[in-house]
Amino acid sequence: MVEQIALREWAVAIKALEAGKQIMVLRKGGIAEETKEFRLESDSFFLFPSYEHQREHLIKPEASPSVADTIAASGETPHQVTVSSFARVAEDIEVTDSETLAKLAPYHLWTEHYAEERLKWKKTKPLHVLLLRVYVMEQPAVIPDSERYGGCKSWIRLEEAISTAGARPALDDAAFEAQVQAVREALSAS
Numbered sequence: 001m002v003e004q005i006a007l008r009e010w011a012v013a014i015k016a017l018e019a020g021k022q023i024m025v026l027r028k029g030g031i032a033e034e035t036k037e038f039r040l041e042s043d044s045f046f047l048f049p050s051y052e053h054q055r056e057h058l059i060k061p062e063a064s065p066s067v068a069d070t071i072a073a074s075g076e077t078p079h080q081v082t083v084s085s086f087a088r089v090a091e092d093i094e095v096t097d098s099e100t101l102a103k104l105a106p107y108h109l110w111t112e113h114y115a116e117e118r119l120k121w122k123k124t125k126p127l128h129v130l131l132l133r134v135y136v137m138e139q140p141a142v143i144p145d146s147e148r149y150g151g152c153k154s155w156i157r158l159e160e161a162i163s164t165a166g167a168r169p170a171l172d173d174a175a176f177e178a179q180v181q182a183v184r185e186a187l188s189a190s
Helices: 011-018 067-074 098-103 112-120 173-188
Strands: 005-010 024-027 044-050 080-095 127-144 155-157
Touching: 005 011, 005 024, 011 044, 011 080, 011 127, 080 173, 098 112, 098 173, 127 173
Parallel strands: 005 044
Antiparallel strands: 005 155, 024 127, 044 080, 080 127
16 A cells, blocks of 8 residues: 655656666755655655756766656646656665765766765755665556645645556566665675
């Protein structure tokens, strides 16, 4: 059962997660967070696409889809949001130094410069690297947008129930475990 809570994330990152091109997100917490730091509110949640801060120059040139492709493919109206996946947290890794963060560069779509900016923002707080098992919903949910969903925050409570019936994993078990193992090996390398 997935709680009716969602992690607000760049749409381009969600599409990469859904396509199995990455299994991680980098979280520090939004400006509007009540606690002023990122906290994992649930170990399973929907992925809520955000277009607000994503910029082409903040993702690697070889990343696919591009920000422009993601926006063009969204087909959203100003008053609706399409939620097409949910995730379960496999691991929450706290990163506090540039060397550790650099080891993760091959496993996500953000530029090293942007990832480093995320690490340095709120210097006393760790960067959370969430390894996610993502599930793509058979029938995406098109929900009314709400002012409550906006702003610079990580978590939002959904006002309507979303069904996960028929969802399939973005990666099969072996492919997911291989990516988790690759991340762990990269982090343990000296």
